[in-house]
Amino acid sequence: MREEAPRTVTAICRALQEQIDHGLLPQGGKLPAERKLSELFETTRITLREALGQLESEGLIYREERRGWFVSPRRLDYNPLGRSHYHAMVREQGRVPSTELISARSMPAPADICARLGLPALSSVLQIRRVRRIDGRLVLYVEHYLNPAYFPGILDNDLTTSLTEMYERQYDIHYGRVAFDILPTALPAEAAFNLKAAAGSPGLCITRVNRDQRGRIIDCDVEYWRHDAVRVRVEVPD
Amino acid sequence: MREEAPRTVTAICRALQEQIDHGLLPQGGKLPAERKLSELFETTRITLREALGQLESEGLIYREERRGWFVSPRRLDYNPLGRSHYHAMVREQGRVPSTELISARSMPAPADICARLGLPALSSVLQIRRVRRIDGRLVLYVEHYLNPAYFPGILDNDLTTSLTEMYERQYDIHYGRVAFDILPTALPAEAAFNLKAAAGSPGLCITRVNRDQRGRIIDCDVEYWRHDAVRVRVEVPD
DNA sequence: TAGTGGTCTAGACCACTGA
DNA sequence: CAGTGGTCTAGACCACTAA
Numbered sequence: 001m002r003e004e005a006p007r008t009v010t011a012i013c014r015a016l017q018e019q020i021d022h023g024l025l026p027q028g029g030k031l032p033a034e035r036k037l038s039e040l041f042e043t044t045r046i047t048l049r050e051a052l053g054q055l056e057s058e059g060l061i062y063r064e065e066r067r068g069w070f071v072s073p074r075r076l077d078y079n080p081l082g083r084s085h086y087h088a089m090v091r092e093q094g095r096v097p098s099t100e101l102i103s104a105r106s107m108p109a110p111a112d113i114c115a116r117l118g119l120p121a122l123s124s125v126l127q128i129r130r131v132r133r134i135d136g137r138l139v140l141y142v143e144h145y146l147n148p149a150y151f152p153g154i155l156d157n158d159l160t161t162s163l164t165e166m167y168e169r170q171y172d173i174h175y176g177r178v179a180f181d182i183l184p185t186a187l188p189a190e191a192a193f194n195l196k197a198a199a200g201s202p203g204l205c206i207t208r209v210n211r212d213q214r215g216r217i218i219d220c221d222v223e224y225w226r227h228d229a230v231r232v233r234v235e236v237p238d
Numbered sequence: 239m240r241e242e243a244p245r246t247v248t249a250i251c252r253a254l255q256e257q258i259d260h261g262l263l264p265q266g267g268k269l270p271a272e273r274k275l276s277e278l279f280e281t282t283r284i285t286l287r288e289a290l291g292q293l294e295s296e297g298l299i300y301r302e303e304r305r306g307w308f309v310s311p312r313r314l315d316y317n318p319l320g321r322s323h324y325h326a327m328v329r330e331q332g333r334v335p336s337t338e339l340i341s342a343r344s345m346p347a348p349a350d351i352c353a354r355l356g357l358p359a360l361s362s363v364l365q366i367r368r369v370r371r372i373d374g375r376l377v378l379y380v381e382h383y384l385n386p387a388y389f390p391g392i393l394d395n396d397l398t399t400s401l402t403e404m405y406e407r408q409y410d411i412h413y414g415r416v417a418f419d420i421l422p423t424a425l426p427a428e429a430a431f432n433l434k435a436a437a438g439s440p441g442l443c444i445t446r447v448n449r450d451q452r453g454r455i456i457d458c459d460v461e462y463w464r465h466d467a468v469r470v471r472v473e474v475p476d
Numbered sequence: 477t478a479g480t481g482g483t484c485t486a487g488a489c490c491a492c493t494g495a
Numbered sequence: 496c497a498g499t500g501g502t503c504t505a506g507a508c509c510a511c512t513a514a
Contacts, residue, residue, distance in 0.1 A: 009502075033480060044504055045481095046284065053291075054438040057424040066481055066511055075421075081474065182470035183313075184422050184442050186295040198482085200292040202440055204422050232420035236319065236474060247483075271499060282485055283500095304492055304500055436501085 007043050012051035015041070020060055020071055028137065031061065031069040057202060059228030064138075064196045075231045076134060080180045080208055085164040086132055086140075095134045099160045102129040102194060106148065106155075113145045116209050116220045124148055128159055131194050139229035141191040146219040150212075163219075173212045180208040182232060191224035202227040245281050250289035253279070258298055258309055266375065269299065269307040295440060297466030302376075302434045313469040314372060318418045318446055323402040324370055324378075333372045337398045340367040340432060344386065344393075351383045354447050354458045362386055366397055369432050377467035379429040384457040388450075401457075411450045418446040420470060429462035440465040 019025050031037065031052075038048040052069055055061045063069045076093060090097035109117070109125040117125065126146040131138055144163060146154065150173060157166055167173040187195065187203035197203075206223040257263050269275065269290075276286040290307055293299045301307045314331060328335035347355070347363040355363065364384040369376055382401060384392065388411060395404055405411040425433065425441035435441075444461040 007503085035480075044506085046505095047503060049481095050502085054424065057438055057440055059423050063481090067513090068481070080472070177474060179471075179473045181472075182420060184440065184465040184468075185297050186292065200295055202295055202422065227422040230422075233417075234318070234419075234472065235417045236415060245484085273499080282487085284486095285484060287500095288483085301500090305494095306500070 007041060007047075009047060009051045009054065012041050012043070012048060013054050016051070016055060017060060025071050027071050027073040028135065029071050031071070033068070056228075062226060062228055063198060063201075065192075065198050067196070072228045073135060073137065076139070076229060077233050078230050079233050079235065080206060081178055081234055081236065083175060085162040087162055090134055096136070098133045098136070100131050100133075101159045102131060104128045104155050104159050109145070113220060116207070116217075117145065117147055118217050119147065126151065126155060128155075128163070129194075130159070134229065137229070138195045138197075139226050141187075141194045141224045143222045144219060145222070147217065150216070150218050167212075167218070173218060176211045176213045176215060178208055178210050180206055182206050184227070187224055187226075195224070195226060197226065204230060204232075206232070245279060245285075247285060247289045247292065250279050250281070250286060251292050254289070254293060255298060263309050265309050265311040266373065267309050269309070271306070294466075300464060300466055301436060301439075303430075303436050305434070310466045311373060311375065314377070314467060315471045316468050317471050317473065318444060319416055319472055319474065321413060323400040325400055328372055334374070336371045336374070338369050338371075339397045340369060342366045342393050342397050347383070351458060354445070354455075355383065355385055356455050357385065364389065364393060366393075366401070367432075368397070372467065375467070376433045376435075377464050379425075379432045379462045381460045382457060383460070385455065388454070388456050405450075405456070411456060414449045414451045414453060416446055416448055418444055420444050422465070425462055425464075433462070433464060435464065442468060442470075444470070 025031065034045050034048055038045045041048060052061065056063065059072055061069050062072050076090065076095070078089065082089065084092070086099070087097045105127055106124050107127050109119055109123045113125060114121060114123055119125070126148050128144040128146070130142050132140040132142065151171060154166065164175065183205040185203060185205055186200045187197055189199060191203065192199045192201055204225045204227050206225065208221045208223070209217060210219050210221070212218045263269065272283050272286055276283045279286060290299065294301065297310055299307050300310050314328065314333070316327065320327065322330070324337070325335045343365055344362050345365050347357055347361045351363060352359060352361060357363070364386050366382040366384070368380050370378040370380065389409060392404065392408070402413065421443040423441060423443055424438045425435055427437060429441065430437045430439055442463045442465050444463065446459045446461070447455060448457050448459070450456045
């Protein structure tokens, strides 16, 4: 398709990719400064950034806003139909999870959330916003919307722990049937900001609607993942 | 996060987005030439292309290699667990599907395909490569890998039609359980080339492993979608 | 405070598309 | 063959991060 020449985007990509593949740049490691790299490859920063952008969209590297470029760690396998919660899932894959709370409150339900939860117009919902990390890296920004009828007083809990477990222990509510959407798109401003990602970084939006053991819609999660951090694997249980 | 100023990437994005939202640029329509747009916004092509890149990663516009930028039509809803085949699915959503054959042959199975089909090393598989369109737009490049034991002589058929229907009519094989992976990544060279996309354009790779009514793994599809062309919607049937 | 990433300017040449 | 997109050069200034 295109012949190789030095000092081109393609050549820079190949060189960096080779370094990464051979582990010379460790997972999670920071790349040298853009100016250093552009000197190294005898090119301009514009051209270099073009190459970095390609590698980013391939999911080999990622950037943190104003902090630089890093080698992407391996992806997390995620089955949205699975019963296990975030911390358990991440630990099962030999990684270290963590969660931070951004906000939690009762609010008027946005129209799309109303529809997904099957609530009448102008209903109130509980909104919980959090970010999650894997091995310290910010990978996921989530907005949870709960039907308040089923979870009185839930906002008084420690909301950095698993909601799933809280549902079971305090409300005797278990996850049943799940439906979800997956939308490849750029991270919207809120998500990008909380993930310390550049505005418009590639992301994956996963919207889950969860029912309980009795088939009632109990909550809806709107998840924004960094696109290089996850691989969705769906196996329908027998 | 950032204040507005004219002639900036953000301002250009907003202006174009507004035009698109209000339907002044019709779905599938071509944007003016980059030089024209950069004059219009009183900026450089570099800056303009930065803005176009943002809109591309949001899925609002897309480009065809060396042909220009176009407004993205609405996404196709795709349930990989669904039973209906491509043409039926697209028509159900009021769109016009088409399929083109790229190649069809027997070949030694690549290692990953071997593993997914549960075949011993160095097995042969049937490979069928196709592209698919919606309303004339190239959106999907697929590689099908069939277990040759179940489909003798299938390569002699018209391979621009539905494999699913062929399986049923000629081999009495129906789809049963399905498993699939979803990987957000750039389109690899082969996929990009066949979709007339720029190398490294954002894409969505969906790998499906299909079983028949008796639970045997019959084939595996490796699909590369243009990332703005699809929304995955999964509902587990009761 | 030094260095870095984010952004922008003002051009240029080439290869390919489409008329 | 004209116009377009793809690519590259050689700078510049600013806001922010990290020491």
